[in-house]
Structures are given as C-alpha cells and as structure tokens.
Amino acid sequence: MKFSGFRVVKEALTGHKGWGALWRNPEPKPDYDIVIIGGGGHGLATAFYLAKTFGKARVAVLEKGWLGSGNIGRNTTIIRSNYLLPGNEPFYEFSMKLWENLEQETNFNSMVSQRGIINLFHTDGQRDAFRRRGNAMMLAGADARLLDQSELRKMAPFLNFDNARFPIKGGLMQSRAGTARHDGVVWGYARGADMRGVDIIQNCEVTGFRIENGAVKGVETSxxxxxxxKVGVAVAGNSSRVMAKAGMRLPMESHVLQAFVSEGLKPTIPGVITFGAGHFYVSQSDKGGLVFGGDIDGYNSYAQRGNLPVVEDVLEGGMALMPMIGRGxxxxxxxxxxxxxxxxxxxxDRTDIEGLYFNGGWCYGGFKAAPASGYAFAHLLATDRPHETASAYRxxxxxxxxxxDEKGVGAQPNLH
Amino acid sequence: MLIPHPLLGLRDAQEFTYLGDASLMDRPDPTLDNAETAFCDYVFMRDNPAGVHRELWFHEQGDRSWLVVTRNTITHEILGAELAKDLKLNRKDAQ
Structure with a gap:
C-alpha cells in the first residue's frame, strides 16, 4: 500500500474501504539472521535501515508490548542538532538530515515541522557559551544563529524579558530544528520495515539469551x-534489565522523566523555546496544546510516572519564562x-559476547536521535563496523x- | 515520597539530594593491583535493578546526615531507611 495524493482522492470517492493494516502481525519464525529487541523508535528505525539500506531481509523486531508503547510514545517530539562536542554533533546533525528526508524515505506522514528551536541566554557568560556552541554546530554542517534581544522580542513577545533575576538577553537559534509527530515516526518505520520483509512481533518479551562459547545463538521469549x-538490543529505559540477562552490567541508571501538555490554546509559541536559567522547554502542538518538560525526578525509577515536586519545579520554570502560561x-x-x-x-557498540550488539543510554534525548541511531545501529549490525558519526559511542x-559529557557534571546520571 | 528518617521521622524527599546506589559506600582499595579496573567499575558501573534498591540520600535541608534508603524502583514504595554512619560502624564492629 503506497500513500499518495491520488490514493487519498481515490479512497475518498470509494468510501475509504481500500485502506489496509499498515503492517502484518506474523508468527515468529524459528530463526532469523538478525533479531532486534525493542519495537520503539530506535529498534524499528534499525530494522527499517537494515532492510532498506543494507539489504537484510531475514530480520525480526521483538516488542514486549505494542509498538510505540515506550518512550517513542512518551516524549516531547523535539528534533534538533544543537550539540557541542565532536563525538555528538556530527551524529545529531546526521540525524537531522535523516529527519528532513524521512517522509520521502518512509512514504509516511511523520509531520516533520522545522519550526526552529531557540535556547535562551540570560548572562554574558551564557552568550559566550552559546556562541561557541553555535560555531561548533556550524563546523559540523548544522545551522545556527545568535539572536539579540530585539530580534527575539519580535519572534516571541510574550517572554519575560525584564525578569529582575533572569533577564533574557537573546538566544541561540537553530532554524532547521523543530518537532515531528512521534506516533507517525513509529508507524512510518514499522510500515517501511514490514513492507521490506521484516517480521514485527508484538507481545513477545525476551526472557533470556542463549549464549554458547561466548557467542549468542538466540533469545528465549514469552x-x-x-x-x-546476531541480536541487537535497543530497549532504552530497560537496558540494564535486558543486558543483565546476558550477564552484563552497564554504565547507567534508569530514571523517570515527566512531560506535560496543556489544554488546547490558540497558536502562540512559534517554535521550541528553552529556558536558560532553569530546566524548562516548551513547544506548541498542532492541536494547540503546549507541550513542555524539564528535569528528571532524580532517583532511580522504573515507574512510568513521577512525583509532584518535579511537576511544581517544571511549572515554576515555565512561569518564570512566560508568565502568560499561568492562565492556561x-x-x-x-x-x-x-x-x-x-x-x-x-x-x-558491540559487546564482549559475539553476535550481541547494544544500543542505549539515550538519556532524555532519544527521540531526535532515532533516525541516526537506527541507521548507525543497522550499519554496525550489517558491517560490524561503527558508522562514522557514531564511532565515539563505545x-x-x-x-x-x-x-x-556535554554538561561536564561527571559520573552522576541524575545531573545529565 | 516520604522518607522515614531514623532520628527525625517522616521527612519529605524534597529535603534530600540523591546520590545513587548504596554500594558507593564501599570504595575500592587503591593499593591493590587491580585498583584501576576496580575504580572504573566503582565510578561508572551500576546494577540498576528494577525492584528493591538500596540507595544513598543526603538530608541536605535537614540534619545533613547520609541515609541508606531501601526503596522499590518499580512502585516508589519506601521500605526503610538507616543512617549510613550506623551501617559503617556496625560493619566495623563486626570485623
């Protein structure tokens, strides 16, 4: 089934009876060349690029719940490539380029909207840091522009420019950044992978690995x-749990991050805006809801819910940045x-167990990374060599x- | 979350800052031959269990004591809290 303008017109005239399921629901086969664990954005993107770019067809994606039930359905849909460090920025810029062409590649409307992101700065020191970041971005081929206060006032007049404690002096803008429809991304990748022969197996939880003589032979599932x-693990959030089944300890902790949406409002926020004096970022969805978030709760958690103090903290950040949201x-x-x-x-990266590959540790920046992560993981699985933009992620x-360490805070996961 | 402080009773978790796994109390011996590997594991690697987790919380806006809190990471239920100092002293006595 191919989507096109012609198809939409045809279906409209024939009562929309021709639309089928976007992907099959196959029974698992006894074995595959490559098994991907995790049917989220990263796992499905990996399967998609394996099938499309690297010509691998005997691939399965195992998902313990339903597609998109994890973080790909729980994020704030922001895509951007405004990183500083050389290990990161080329990778995220590669991802940004894949986003720009995603809909053509998957033939699916992911509603990629390059409405721009503005990181606000409030001090001279922060301006210098953002100027440096902008230069680093441009060196990696991304776009960046430093906005002064008067330019910013025209773009976002509702900001609290004259806040006595945190006056807004300007911002670093990446015009090519923006948002995408998170479910559309899952569905587009799933459909694209399925069309090319990948088996997407839902409600199939991996309960263990079969490892013989230091090489993985397969997975035990429900x-x-x-x-x-080969087995590729892309289960961010639950990485430690899954890799523990293969006897591995990982350099990570699981933490809960909360996100929020307001009631629908008239169009008011032009793109994505981030507060530089606290942790708060906001965008407006096409339905009108303000989508925003802030810090993680800060303690190890596998509960997909957080606590009230962080809710208050995030909303305080919002009120400091744009007092108008107090009326929403x-x-x-x-x-x-x-x-x-x-x-x-x-x-x-590869692991010490032959045939077992790992993709994870995305902190709270996994959504924007999904296309490049999938591409780089597919590259690693297909060729056994890291993709050139992901060679630092070892x-x-x-x-x-x-x-x-973008933030420079050391080995303290709840501060990243 | 309310943390049952052994000296002060139930205190709001907001008064505390979180460090991480309670195994961070057991610093490796820097004089051993494998100290480099041991310290790398100590600094970077975590068990990160889903379920019962023993972890260090610092009562920063209270009596500034370190607690070892036992908490379920799936439900956020707090199962107990002890003074880290007591744990260390008890361990020393036992040796």
Missing part, C-alpha cells in the same frame, strides 16, 4: 525460542523511563577516559 545470527490549564502529565548514562551520551570510553 513466545518460545527464536534463533538469531494543565491537561495531562506522564512519565517515561530513561537510560541515564554516566556521561549523558549514548552507546552504540562501551570502553569510560575506562579509556574518553567520556562525552
């Missing part, structure tokens, strides 16, 4: 044993479980001292 030439009403809040790695950066970087 739907029986499935043999595999909060509609919903929810939580997702993050792999918080020890340096705030992800891992895409397990051994901690022992080697080559950590990628």
């Amino acid at each position: 739907r029986g044993y499935i043999g595999a030439g 009403r909060l509609l919903r809040s929810w939580g997702g479980v993050m792999d918080m790695s020890m340096d705030g950066s992800p891992i895409i 397990f051994d970087r901690f022992a080697r001292g080559h950590i990628i």
